Amino acid sequence: MPKVSETRKDAVRNDILEAAGRVFKRKGYEAASMKDIVAESGRSFGGVYLYYANKEQLFLELIGRVYREMNESAEGGEGTAPWEAVGRFLRDQLARAADADNGLAPVLYEYLIVGRKEERRMKLIGERHDAVFGAIERLLRSGAEAGTFRPTIPVEAIALTVMSFLDGMFFESIVSGPERIRLDDQFRVLSDMLRSVLMPGEASAVTEEGNPE
C-alpha cells in the first residue's frame, strides 16, 4: 500500500499551517481568503482542503500552538522564586504585546470578537479563558502557598484582573501600536500595583531593584 508515512503527512500539514499563519498575520482573519492561503502554500485548493476542512480549522489548529506556548510561559518557573516567576511571565507577555502585530494575537482577538455571536466559537472562547486564567492563577497560588505572597484579596480576583489588563494591553497594542501606549511604563505600573496587593507592606512600593524586570 502506498500509504504515505506519518511524518510526510505531518510535514505537509505543517507547511500549509505555516503558510496560513503568514497570510493570517498579513491580512487578518476575515480578510484572508482561502485563495491567498492556497497561493502562499504553493498548493491547490484541493490539496489544502484535504488536510483542513475549512478556513476555521486552519486557524484553530494554528491558535492551538499559541495557547500551548502561552501555557509553557506560565509554567516553567518550577524552581524559581514566586515573585521572579511572576516577573518572568509578565516580561514574556510584554514582549508578546510589543510584537503584537507580527504575531497571531491580533488575529485571535479579531476571531473572538467577530465570532462572539456564533455558538461554535464559544467553546474556543471558554477554553482560551480557562487556559490563560488557570496559568496566571497557578502562578499566584503557588506563591501564596509558599507563603511569599500574602494577598489580602482572593487570588482568583487578582488573576482575573491581571488577565483583563493583559488583554487590554494587547488590544491597545494592536489598534494603537505598541509605541503609542508606552508598554514599558505600563509594565512598571502593573508590577508596582501587583506587588502592593501580593506582598503588602513589603518595600513600600517604589524600590527599583525589587521590580521584576
Place this chain on the structure above:
Amino acid sequence: MPKVSETRKDAVRNDILEAAGRVFKRKGYEAASMKDIVAESGRSFGGVYLYYANKEQLFLELIGRVYREMNESAEGGEGTAPWEAVGRFLRDQLARAADADNGLAPVLYEYLIVGRKEERRMKLIGERHDAVFGAIERLLRSGAEAGTFRPTIPVEAIALTVMSFLDGMFFESIVSGPERIRLDDQFRVLSDMLRSVLMPGEASAVTEEGNPE
C-alpha cells in the same frame, strides 16, 4: 411649505440610526448587511442612503454618541473629591462593561480590530485613544494638583494602565460574558491597586469603607 421641517428630518435620521444600532448590536459590524438595516428601519434602500452615505457612516455616527457619553462620564466630577471622582468613573465603566453585550462597545471593538490594517479607520482609532486617555488623565491630574494624589509614578503611565485594564475588562466581558469574569471582584482589585499607587501609605490597603464602590 412642502419642505419637511428640520425636526421631522432629524426624527427620521434618528429612526434610521436606532434601527441600525439594533442591527449592529444583534449581528455585529461585518455581519450586519444594509439589507438588514433597511428592513429594520422599515424603509427602502434609497430612503436609508438618503440620510447616510454608507454603512460605515451609519456606524460612525452611532459611535460618536458613545464617545460623547463616555466623555461626559469622565467629566462631571467638578465639585467632587478626587478619589470619589475616580470611583464614580470606575463604577460607570463597570456598569458599562456589565452591560457590554447590550451596547455598541462590542461592535466598536470589532470595527477597530477588523479594520486595523485600513488607513481610514486608523484616524478614528487614534481619536478614540486620545479621547479616552485624555479623560482618565485629567481625572488623575486634577487629583494630583489638588495634592490628594501623590503618585510615585507619572500619571500618564497610570492613565494608560487604567485604560488598558478597562479595555481588557470590556474585551473579556464581550467574549466571555460579564458573569464569568466577576466584574465586581476585578473592580475591587483595581480600586485597591490604584489607591496604592495614587495614595501610597494611606489606609494600608484593605479597608472596606474607604473603597469607592
Place this chain on the structure above:
Amino acid sequence: MPKVSETRKDAVRNDILEAAGRVFKRKGYEAASMKDIVAESGRSFGGVYLYYANKEQLFLELIGRVYREMNESAEGGEGTAPWEAVGRFLRDQLARAADADNGLAPVLYEYLIVGRKEERRMKLIGERHDAVFGAIERLLRSGAEAGTFRPTIPVEAIALTVMSFLDGMFFESIVSGPERIRLDDQFRVLSDMLRSVLMPGEASAVTEEGNPE
C-alpha cells in the same frame, strides 16, 4: 388668475436648460445625474420635472439650439463667393472642433453612439444627419449652379464625404484632444482636396493665397 407670464416661464426654462448644459458639458450625458442638474439649477427635482419631462428632453432641447446654430453657420454666405462661403463654413467647423470639449458636441456624439440601439433616438439621429448634410449640400450646389464649381463627382457624394470628415475630426478632437491631431494641418489638407474636386485644374493645388483660410 395668477397665470405667470409667458416670459417668466421662458426665463425659468432657460435657466434650467443652461444649468443642464453646464452639467452635461462637465460630466457627459450618461454620467450627468438629475441630481447634478437639479443642484446646478438651484431648484428642486419637482421644479425641474415641471418644465422638462426627463433627462432626455432636457438634452434634446439643448441640442436643438446647437443644430440651429450649425445651420446658420452653413447659411449666411448669401452674398459671398462660393469658395469663400465654403471656406467660412470649414473655418467655423474647425473652430468648433478646436473647442470641442467645451461644447455640447461630445455630449451629442455620446448620446448618439450610446443610443444607437434605441428606437426613439433614431429619429433625432436622422434629423441631425439630414440637417448637416443639407447644409453642406446647399453650399456646394449653389456654387455649382453659379458655375464656380465644376465637380466631376456628384455633389451629394462630396457633401457626404465632407460630413464624414467633419464628424471624424470632431471625434478625434474629442477623444484624442485637438492639439494631438493638428487640426490646422487637416484643415489645409481638406481645403486642397476639396478644391481639386470642386474646381479641377484651377491653380494646380498648392497655391497659398488661393486657400480659403
Place this chain on the structure above:
Amino acid sequence: MPKVSETRKDAVRNDILEAAGRVFKRKGYEAASMKDIVAESGRSFGGVYLYYANKEQLFLELIGRVYREMNESAEGGEGTAPWEAVGRFLRDQLARAADADNGLAPVLYEYLIVGRKEERRMKLIGERHDAVFGAIERLLRSGAEAGTFRPTIPVEAIALTVMSFLDGMFFESIVSGPERIRLDDQFRVLSDMLRSVLMPGEASAVTEEGNPE
C-alpha cells in the same frame, strides 16, 4: 493530470470572450451587463470572473483583436505598388464600415466617447490613435520613398486627415446606417481626393479605371 490542458482553458476563455462579444454587439458597452454576459456564456458569475477580472478587461481583450486585425490590414501590402496598397487598405476599411453594426467598432466608439473623462481609458485612446495613425502613415511614406507619391503636403497631415475621414465614415455608418451614407460614393470621392494630393497632375482626376476599387 487533473490540471485541465492549456488548450481547454484557452477554449473556455475564447467561449466567454465570444459570448461577451455577442452581448456587446447586441447591447453596446454600457448597456451590456455582466448578468447578460454570464447568461450568454452559459456559465456562472464565478466562472466568468475566473477568466476575466471585470467587464472592462473582457472588452479590452476583445478590442485587442480588432486592433491586431486592423494593423494586419494596413501592413501586408509588402510587394504591392503603393497606390494599390492604399487602395487595398481603403477597400478594407470600406468593408468594415459597411459591416459596422455587426462588429465591435460601435462598441469601441461608445467606450471611447463615454470614457473620455476617465484617466484610465485615456491610455487606450492614445494607443489606438498611434496604432491607426502609424499604419496609415507607413503606407503613405513608403509610397513617397519609392517616388510614386509626390505629396505637396506633409504625409503626417495627410495621414491624420485620412484617419479623421475613416473615423467619421465609421461614425456615420454606426449612427445613420451604412446605406444612408452611400459608402461607395464616399469611397470614390476619397480616392480621387487622395490621388490629387499624393500624385498631383497625374491622370487629371476622373479616370475610372485608375481608381483603386
Place this chain on the structure above:
DNA sequence: CATGAATGAGCGTTCATTCAT
C-alpha cells in the same frame, strides 16, 4: 492522493422618477 475550474447567493450602492404635502 491531488487538482483547480466551477458555483451562485449575497454583498454595498446608485439614480431616474414620482407624488403627498
Place this chain on the structure above:
DNA sequence: CATGAATGAACGCTCATTCAT
C-alpha cells in the same frame, strides 16, 4: 406652482467550498 423625501430594481463583483477528473 413648487417641493424634496422616498422608491426599489438593477448594477458589478466576491469567495468558501465542492467534485469531476
